[in-house]
Amino acid sequence: MTTIEDIDKEKLPRHLAIIMDGNGRWAKERGKLRVFGHENGVKTVRSTVENCVKLGLEYLTLYTFSTENWNRPKLEVDTLMRLLVSSLRKELKTFNKNNVRLNTIGNIASLPQKAQKELEETILKTQKNTGLTLTLALSYGSREELTNAMKQIAIKVKNNIISPENIDETIINTHLYTQNLPDVDLLIRTSGEHRISNFLLWQIAYAELYFIDVFWPNFNEHHLAEAIKNYQNRERRFGKTSEQLN
Template sequence: MNKIEDIDNHNLPSHLAIIMDGNGRWAKQKGRLRVFGHENGVKTVRSTVENCVKIGIEYLTLYTFSTENWNRPKYEVETLMRLLVSSLKKELATFNKNNIRLNTIGNIAALPEKAHNELLDVMEKTRENTGMTLTLALSYGSREEITSAVKAIAIKVKNNIISPEIIDETIINTHLYTHNLPDVDLLIRTSGEHRISNFLLWQIAYAELYFIDVFWPDFEEHHLVEAIKNYQNRERRFGKTSEQLT
C-alpha cells in the first residue's frame, strides 16, 4: 500500500485542490441520512490536512461549499453550516500546532453570521502561521468569481484607473479571490465523477486532473499518495514539446 514515504519530495505539487465529493451517496449506501456522510467527511478533511502537512504541500484548497449548494434542502445546509462552525472551533489548536494558515475564497458574506464570524476569527488567529495555507472555498463559484473580477476591472477602466490596453492575465489574477495563491498544480475529485463543477476554472488552466472512484469519507492516506505519485509520473509541458523541456 502506498505510503507518504514513497513520495518524491523534490517533485511535489505546490498547490493541491480537492473537490470533496460523495458524502451523501456514501451515507445512502449505508442506509443513513446525507448529514451522516457530511459528518464523516469532516473526519476525512482532518486526516487529509494532516497528511498534506506531512507531505510538504504548500497550498491546499478544499471545495467546501459551492454557490449552488445553497439550493440544497434547508436542513442539509443548516447542518453543513453547523459542522463548519464546530470544525473551525475544534481545529484551531491543530492549525496552530501544525503552523497552518487558514484562508478562504468565495462570497463569505452570504454565510450565516455565526459561521462567518467563526471563520474570520480562526483566520485572524492563524494569520501569522507560515506553514501550509489551507483555503476553504465557501459559497464559492468560479463563474461568479470571474464575473466579479470583470466588473471590478470595468469600473477601474471607466474611472480611468487602468487602461484597456494593459489588461492581461496578471491584471485579471489580481482581481480574483485567489490573488494571493499560485495556480493549481493538481486537482483531485473523489466519487468517480469526471467534471469540474464550477471550481477554480481560471486557476486550473494547466493543472493535472485526477479522478478517483472513492467517496470522500473513504478517501485515505494511500489514495492521496497514489494521486501525488500519479502526478509525479506525468510530463507537464505547458504547451511546449518534450524536447523543449529537456
Template structure:
C-alpha cells in the same frame, strides 16, 4: 501499499485542490441520511490536511460549499453550516500545532453570521502561521468570481485607473478571490464524477486532473499518496514539446 515515503519531495504539487464529493452517496450506502455522510467527511478533511502537512504541500484548497449548494434542502444546508462552525472551533489547535494558515475564497458575506464570525476569528488567529495555507472555498463559484473580476476591472477602466490595452493575466489574477494564491498544480475529485463543477476555472488552466471512484469519507492517506504519485509520473509541458523539456 503506497506510503508518504514513496513520494519524491522534489516534485510536489505546490498547490493542490480537492473537490470533496460523495458524502451523500456514502451515507446512502450505509442506510443513513445525507448529513451522516457530511459528518464523516469532516474526519477525512482533518486526516487529509494533516497528511498534506506531513508530505510538504504548501497550498491546499478544498471545495467546501459552492454557490449552487444553497439550493439544497434547508436541513442539509443548516447542518453543513453547523459542521463548519464546530469544525473550525475543534481544529484551531490542529492549525496552530501544524503551523497552518487558514484562508477562504468565495462570497463569505452570504454565510450565516455565526459561521462567518467563527471563520474570521480562526483566520485571524492563524494569520501569523508560516506553514501550509489551507483555503476553504465557501459559497464559492468560479463563474461568479470571474463575473466579479470583470465588473471590477471594467469599473477601473471607466474611471481611467486601468487602460484596456494594459489588461493582462496579472491584472485579471489580481482581481480574483485567489489573488494571493499560486495556480493549481493538481486537482483531485473523488466519487467517480468527471466534472469540474464551477471550481477554480481560471486557476486550473494547466493543472493535472486526477479522478478517483473513492467516495470522500473513504478517501485516506493511501489514496492521497496514489494521486500525488500519479501527478509525479506525468510530463508537464505547458505547451512545449518533450524535447524542449530535456
C-alpha cells in the same frame, strides 16, 4: 500500497485542490441521511490536512461549499454550516500546532453570521503560521468569481484607473478571490465523477486532473499518495514539446 513516505518530496505539487465529492452517496449506501456523510467527511478533511502537512505541501484548497449548494434541502445546508462552525472551533489548536494558516475564498458575506465570525477569528488566530495554507472555498463559484472580477476591472477602466490595452493575465489574477494563491498544480476529485463543477476554472488552466472512484469519507492517506505519485509521473509541458523540456 503507496504511502506518503513513498512520495518524492522534491517533486511535490505546490498547490493541491480537491473537490470533496460523495458524502451523500456514501451515507445513502449505509441507509443513513446525507448529513451523516458530511459529518464523516469532516474526519477525512482532518486526516487529509494532517497528511499534507507531513508531506510539506504549501497550499491546499478544498471545495467546501459551492454557490449551487445553497439550493440543497434546508436541513442539509444548515447542517453543513453547523459543521463548519464546530469544526473550526475544534481544529484551531491543531492548526496552530501544525503551523497551518487558514484562508477562505468565495462570497463569504452570504454565510450565516455565526460562520462568518468563526472564520474571521480562526483566520486571525492562524495568520502568523508559515506552513500549509489551507483555503476553504465557501459559497464559491468560479463563474461568479470571474464575473465579479470583470465588473471590478470594468469600473476601473471607466474611471481611467486601468487602460483597456493594459489588461492582461496579471490584472485579472489580482481581481480574483485567489489573488494571493499560486495556480493549481494538481486537482483531485473523489466519487468517480469526471466534472470540474464550476471550481477554480481560471486557476486550473494547466493543472493535472486526477479522478478517483472513491467517496470522500473513504479517501485516505494511500489515495492521496497515489494521486501525488501519479502527478509526479506525468510530464507537464505547458504548451511546449517534450524535446523542448529536455
